Structure formats: C-alpha cells, structure tokens
Amino acid sequence: MTETKKPLIAVIATGGTIASKRGADGASTPSLKGASLLKLVPAVAIELRVVELMAKDSSSLTLADMQAVSDAVAEQLADDAISGVVILHGTDSMEETSLLVQVQNRLTKPVVFTGAQRTADHPEADGPANLAASLEAACNTDxxxxGVLVCFGGRTLPVWGLYKFSADATEAFRQSRQSKMTERVTLKGRVGGLRVDVVAISPGCDGVQIDASVAAGANGIVLAALGSGNATAEVVQAVARCHARRIPVIVSSRVPDGRLVAAYGGGGGGHDLGLAGAIHSTTLRPGQARILLAELIASQADRETIAAAFSHD
Structure with a gap:
C-alpha cells in the first residue's frame, strides 16, 4: 500500500505579537522563534519547514523589511517541494506586507498571513488557533x-482592500465591502530604497506637511483625506506643486470603508484635488495605498498606469 505524501508547508517567522512575551518591565517584545510557536499547535498531518527571517514588531518594519518578506515568500514558492506558505507577522502592518506579497508574486500555491492580538504568554492567547487555521488554509490548493490571504480570528480574507479595524478584538481585520480584485498583475519593482509618506488631513489644515515630505525626499505621497477623499484649498495647492514636480499624490481616506468618489468642489474637495493632479484610490485605504504606490513607482509606472491601478475595482 502506497503511503500518501504529506504536504510540506513553509512557515516564515517575522516576529509580531504572536511571537511576543511580556518582560519584567511589562513591555511585550518578539522573543519566540517560529519553531517554538509551532510546538504550541496540535499535531497535524503535514510537514513543516521553518524559516526564521526576522523577529520584529511590525510597527517598525521598513519597506526594505517588507521586500525581504516578499523575497522569502518568492523563494519558497519557487521550491517544487513546497505546497503552501504561511507567514507569521505582526498585525500593525500585516495589511501592508501582505499586499506587497500579493502584487509582487504570481501565486500557484496558497500563501497565508497570520498573527495574534494577544501575546504568546497571555492566558487566552489567540496565536495557536490562528496558526493552526492558517496551516489548514495553506494545505488547500484551491x-x-x-490570492494572498489573511487567516485571523476564525476568518480567512483576501488581502486586497484589507484593513485592521480593531486594536484588541481577536477578529482584527475586515475587507472593504467594495473591494473586488478581478485581475492580477504581477509587478517586479524593488521598494526597499523608496520613501512614500502618508499625510493625515484634518479639517482646515494647510499644505505644510506635504511640502515637508517633498523637501525630505519623498518619492510619492498618500493623503489620508476626509470623507470620500476631500481636503482644503491649501492642500489642493500643495498637491499642484507636487504634480508640477512629477511626485504622485494618491488620495485615500481616514474613513475605513466605502468607495471613494471625487465629487466635491468648493476649492478643497476631491474634484479639486483631481484637477490639481491627485489620483483617487477607489478602495485601498492609506496603508495599502502606500504599498501599491511604492511598488508602482519602483516599477517606473507612468501616471496613466498609476491612475488605472488605483481605479481598479
């Protein structure tokens, strides 16, 4: 009788709350290796390959770190022995890193991100259950x-349009109800050397932060704008200055969900931002918009290509 070969799943450890414990000072820091975390999961009928990539809080990840994660995923996907990939990652920037992996890799095998809201030494730690569910999802060839998935709190969601909506709930993530990725285009730009800033817009604000980002060498800017993508007349003027210097500006929103429409005028509305040269992100919120813009800049995309990518629903 021929024994069925067990699937081999690569588990890439990057740190985050799932790998964290509280120290004597009360602060939580990533201290557990991926191999230690796997010991917390009930026995499964699969083979595991642990890749100890880094041990960082995801709030400290740079674009270069995210590129390293994407490269590590690509390396495992290229191995014929691997059936799927699971990435252990902090929740603060999981939506960003997972989107970079999405746009840089053409998937032929499941790729699943997971993490935790509670530290590994918490009496009700959620990491082991999330990891077990992610391993199961990575074994499902369908x-x-x-695309790249996030398996968290009993839900498995595609990463396009994903956002973290709760700082403490175990069901930490949601996906924009308007977000549907109907076509996948693989980009190969290297984002490590870029600077793309997110500028928060508040009622009555001026363009000082935008000008400061440009002066500091930003390659692109994402506005966390108001409502459906609105700002002020002063921000519109700053956007026009960016456009004159061929620095792309993407308009997203601080509102977590819903489709953005550049409809309002009045000197500082979304319609005026568009006339000044800004591009509206239809569904992606600031974190993911920053990643997509960085990848498009790294791929030397022209303005028309950038606009098409952000209007893609």
Whole structure:
C-alpha cells in the first residue's frame, strides 16, 4: 500500500505579537522563534519547514523589511517541494506586507498571513488557533486562486482592500465591502530604497506637511483625506506643486470603508484635488495605498498606469 505524501508547508517567522512575551518591565517584545510557536499547535498531518527571517514588531518594519518578506515568500514558492506558505507577522502592518506579497508574486500555491492580538504568554492567547487555521488554509490548493490571504480570528480574507479595524478584538481585520480584485498583475519593482509618506488631513489644515515630505525626499505621497477623499484649498495647492514636480499624490481616506468618489468642489474637495493632479484610490485605504504606490513607482509606472491601478475595482 502506497503511503500518501504529506504536504510540506513553509512557515516564515517575522516576529509580531504572536511571537511576543511580556518582560519584567511589562513591555511585550518578539522573543519566540517560529519553531517554538509551532510546538504550541496540535499535531497535524503535514510537514513543516521553518524559516526564521526576522523577529520584529511590525510597527517598525521598513519597506526594505517588507521586500525581504516578499523575497522569502518568492523563494519558497519557487521550491517544487513546497505546497503552501504561511507567514507569521505582526498585525500593525500585516495589511501592508501582505499586499506587497500579493502584487509582487504570481501565486500557484496558497500563501497565508497570520498573527495574534494577544501575546504568546497571555492566558487566552489567540496565536495557536490562528496558526493552526492558517496551516489548514495553506494545505488547500484551491486557496491559491484567491490570492494572498489573511487567516485571523476564525476568518480567512483576501488581502486586497484589507484593513485592521480593531486594536484588541481577536477578529482584527475586515475587507472593504467594495473591494473586488478581478485581475492580477504581477509587478517586479524593488521598494526597499523608496520613501512614500502618508499625510493625515484634518479639517482646515494647510499644505505644510506635504511640502515637508517633498523637501525630505519623498518619492510619492498618500493623503489620508476626509470623507470620500476631500481636503482644503491649501492642500489642493500643495498637491499642484507636487504634480508640477512629477511626485504622485494618491488620495485615500481616514474613513475605513466605502468607495471613494471625487465629487466635491468648493476649492478643497476631491474634484479639486483631481484637477490639481491627485489620483483617487477607489478602495485601498492609506496603508495599502502606500504599498501599491511604492511598488508602482519602483516599477517606473507612468501616471496613466498609476491612475488605472488605483481605479481598479
């Protein structure tokens, strides 16, 4: 009788709350290796390959770190022995890193991100259950067609349009109800050397932060704008200055969900921002918009290509 070969799943450890414990000072820091975390999961009928990539809080990840994660995923996907990939990652920037992996890799195998809201030494730690569910999702070959996934709190969501909506709930993530990725285009730009800033817009604000980002060498700017993508007349003027210097400006929103429409005028509305040269992000919120813009800049995309990418629903 021929024994069925067990699937081999690569588990890439990057740190985050799932790998963290509280120290004597009360602060939580990533201290557990991926191999230690796997010991917390009930026995599964699969083979595991642990890749100890880094041990960082995801709030400190740079674009270069995110590129390293994407490269590590690509390396495992290229190995014929691997059936799927699971990435252990902090929740603060999981939506960003997972989107970079999405746009840089053409998937033929499942790729799943997971993490935790509670530290590994918490009496009700959620990491082991999330990890077990992610391993199961990575073994399902049908999941490759769904793109990169985040498996968290009993839900498995595609990363396009994903956002973290709660700082403490175990069901930490949601996906924009308007977000549907109907076409996948793989980009190969290297984002490590870029600077793309997110500028928060508040009622009555001026363009000082935008000008400061440009002066500091930003390659692109994402506005966390108001409502459906609105700002002020002073911000519109600053956007026009960016456009004159061929620095792309993407308009997203601090509102977590809903489709953005550049409809309002009055000197500082979304319609005026568009006339000044800004591009509206239809569904992606600031964190993911920053990643997509960085990848497009790294790929030397022209303005028309950038606009098409952000209007893609």
């Amino acid at each position: 999941n490759a067609a769904r």
